[in-house]
Amino acid sequence: MPVIDYIDAIRLAMKEEMERDEDVFVLGEDVGLKGGVFTTTKGLQEQFGELRAMDTPLAESAIAGVAIGAAMYGMKPIAEMQYSDFMFPATNQIISEAAKIRYRSNNDWTCPVVVRAPIGGGVFGGLYHSQCPESVFFGTPGLKIVAPYRAYDAKGLLKAAVRDPDPVIYFENKKCYKLINGEVPEEDYTVPIGKANVLREGEDITVIGYSLPLLFVEQAAEDLAGEGISAHILDLRTLQPLDKEAILEAVRRTGKVLIIHEDNKTGGIGAEVSAIIAEELLYELDAPIMRLCGPDVPAMPINPPGEKFFMLNKEKVKEAMRNLALY
Amino acid sequence: MKTLTEIVVPQLAESLVSATIDKWLKKPGDWVDIYEPICELLTDKVNAELPSTVSGKLVQILVGNGETVPVGTAVCVIETESGASGEASADSRPDYTGSVQASPGAAAPAGDSEDAPMRGRFSPAVQQLAAEHAIRLTDVAGTGLGGRITRKDVLAYAASGAGKSNQQVNAVLNGNGGSHAVDAAAQVRSSGLHLTETPRLPKIEVEGAAGLGRGDSFIDVTPIRNTIARNMRQSVSEIPHAWTMIEVDVTNLVLLRNKLKDEFMKREGINLTYLAFLLKAVVNAIKDFPIMNSMWAVDKIIVKRDINISLAVGTEDSVMTPVIKNADHKNVAGLAKEIEELARKTRDGKLTLSDMQGGTFTVNNTGSFGSILSYPIINYPQAAILTFESIVKRPVVINDMLAVRSMANLCLSLDHRILDGVICGRFLQRVKDNLESFNTESKLY
Known part of the structure; x- marks a missing residue:
């Protein structure tokens, strides 16, 4: 391929x-x-x-x-x-x-x-x-x-x-x-809309996200594996309709969930994912549902330090994942 | 002192993640001024020269001609004099690892029971698993934050088989297969109701409970009902009520009204009611006895200057007391219009707060529902309330002769702190005189 x-x-x-x-x-x-x-x-x-x-x-x-x-x-x-x-x-x-x-x-x-x-x-x-x-x-x-x-x-x-x-x-x-x-295969194929995908299997924490931040999650998971923390990563792929079953299955796996996206935190996709988990899986949660998202500021700053502050990166993601694992 | 500064590949365009060094314009040992191009970059979108961010001597080239590197990679090192090191410290690559390593201090090593504030906090997952495997959580070591027992701790404990011996014990203790992970003896809390307990419901036996639910029904107390109840209770409990009644001969008034009512209807479009005449009579009497228009203020009595008559208007399920303001400024026709207007607003539920405020004396037309005698409760904080009872034809002795006259009773409840029998008697007598002095020549306007 x-x-x-x-x-x-x-x-x-x-x-x-x-x-x-x-x-x-x-x-x-x-x-x-x-x-x-x-x-x-x-x-x-x-x-x-x-x-x-x-x-x-x-x-x-x-x-x-x-x-x-x-x-x-x-x-x-x-x-x-x-x-x-x-x-x-x-x-x-x-x-x-x-x-x-x-x-x-x-x-x-x-x-x-x-x-x-x-x-x-x-x-x-x-x-x-x-x-x-x-x-x-x-x-x-x-x-x-x-x-x-x-x-x-x-x-x-x-x-x-x-x-x-x-x-x-x-x-x-x-x-x-x-x-x-x-x-990417050369032959014709489609990816079904409405189906999430497990990027990595793990036992300690579940990380749910979509788009670019998953790169940082994968990199951080690789590093954390060296520290003995194993992360289960779910790529939502489709935001609407959300793949509820896949979300619940992924969370059930570890009882600890971190939701990551670049869109700002308030009212983002993570809020809905978090609500689904809270509605369905209260008794299987082992830690508070956590979110790591863009800050609630009006827009991406144009200055480089500001942009760095706004953007997620491997280190920010790794720290959040480690904190959840240690909880 | 000399400082070494790295020059990095900048973000040249939005989608750019890497760049290729096409050609170095400087070689090691060359002097480079700030903003002077040091090499040429090739990217998918643009070809550009890379300017130096500092002035100094190029000491080392890190990336050779033709090599492709990600944005942010250092391509060369420039040695600068310390005096001009402002740029050097402004190196645009803050190190995140420093803060990361510093922060997880919160995740202190767990297990030490003296320093384990989270030892007694069990997540839903932990409680559920403990119940499933009949594990006593006090036996499980916690490896989580603050000594918290994590889901994995419970799973590991269950897998080790250590909990098995407790299973029978728990089953005996609880008598229900040990479904309570945290048994009573292990509870930290000494008072109150623990969440894992079944709430203790008191058993109440109600005598004759069978009678309940057989035809009885409950009516929710509406806000208006609640207000009426509060006002009535306040009035009855604060004001020492006294009561008196007088009988009025309204025969001439009946004649007057019969004579004028059709024309009035034609002209004004509303009914000419007896109540309008009564109000006129009451208002004129209040002018003569202003003390009737007052209220009790503990160390003084406030006599109100304006005569604002509260008019009790009943609906199916409540009674309201809208106010005719400055009733003494109005003639009978004006009062009739006000009555009509307020009654309509009350029926339609359109009364506003200002319609309800400022009353100084209340009149209730109890005759409208056939009463001939009533004992009204004073409209707190006013001093008195007067009712106008049904007009009935009765045999009356006048000058030792029997006559059939139209008679009506006026009842007055009074605040005995303010008013006494004599003044009220005189007041009622004045109302009676006013009513009886209406005759077929009286004017409405």
Whole structure:
């Protein structure tokens, strides 16, 4: 199996889906001629033409709205938000239209749209190129939200999202693009939406997370194994719907759970995961449910020390994991 | 003094995680000024020159031409003079490990019973496992924070088989297979109810309990009911009530009203009630006897200047006392309108707080529900309350002759701290005179 970068896994997924189904097309700012500001859509316009790798004006509301309309009409659009930070003008389209159309029309209409948006900081992007807006869309029934961490899942989940009959938000982590790589099969496969994945088996603590911070968790787990602490790591992969069974099974394993994400703590995914655990597993908990998340400050600072303070890293994660193990 | 400073690969673009050194522009031994390019970098997004962050002598190149390294990696070392070491200390790589190693001091070695504040705190998982395996937790060593017994401690203890011998003991002690992990003897708490105990419920035998639940029903006390109850109790318990009654001949008033009521209805759209006339009579009497319009203030009596008449208006399930403000400024027609307005608001539940405040004397039209005699409770903190009873035709002796007259009773409850019989008698007599002096020539406006 070839080892490829996370960003190439995303590009391959789009390329293969566009080859498989001519209803699939991508649209967004600079996705055509330039091939995307991160090169995510590089080569797609050459291969599929301007109409299937479509450059749009700088208007996220229009990108989402056009994609939603096309999807309702039977196309399979992949709408790219250049940065998830710029996604907010499109929230009305996504939350009020895409998420509701099936329900609102009593199954007469569907909206098989995929909205791709790069999340996350640590790239010296400052306030408007670093946000994690998961919590804005999380808890909107009618939306599916995926946030892959491994290259394998990046490709498999994007293919699953394209083939899903309902709107899917695909949060790809921009820091993972070149940082994360892994074995990705050449043959066609999908990763089911709504299924979490155990990254590492362990007995002392359970760590639940998604996207980039799992890299720090894996690195920290490796270090902590040397200290005799064995960590069980669960990659949520899909944020909505959450894989409840997998969460409960992972927590049951150790009775001690740490939830990690880069989005800020208050009202984040971790709050819901924590509530599920508290509702279902009180009598199997051996320690308070712990969370390690971005701080509740308005945005990623632009200055390097501030960014370092905001971002999770291996040391912060390791310390939290060790404290939970020692509890 | 010389200081060595590392130059690192900076974050050149958002998605950049690594960079390749294309070509070194300086070689070891060269002098480098601050911001002077030292090498060229190749990345996926940009090609750039790497400027020096300090001035000094390049002493060592760490990464050679063509090598690719992650962002943040040191590529060379520059020796600077100590005087200009401001940059050196501003090295942008704070060391996290220092703080990490310092902090887990909280996780002090466990097991020492003197220093084990968490020894007696059992997590739900620990309690459940202890119950399942019939383990007495006092026998288990704790390896967690502050000597806490962790889930794994219990599992290890169970696996070692050490708990087995206790199983029978516990079964005998508890008589239920040892389901209580922490038995009574091991409890630290000496008072109160322990969570693992079944709460002690007192057994109460109620005599004639069979009678309950057979046709009796409970009505929740509404806030308005509660307010009425509180006010009534306060009035009855604080105010020494006295009571008196007078009989009034309202025959002429009946004639007057019959003469005017149709036209009044046409003109004003509302009923011309007897109550309006009564209020006029009462208000005029209060003007003559202001002490009726007062309240008890322990060391003094407050006589109110404004005459604000509280009007008792009943609904199906409560009674309200909306207030006609400055009733002495109004004529009979004006009073009739006020009565109509307040009664409507009360029925519709539209009374506002200001409609209810400031009353100085209360009138209750008890005749409207057929009463001929009532004993009203004073509307606290007022001094008196007057009821207007049903108008009934009765044989009356006038000048030693029998006549059929329309008669009505007025009842007055009074605060005997403020008022006495004489003044109240005079007041009632004045109300009676006022009512009886209405005749078919009286004006409403």
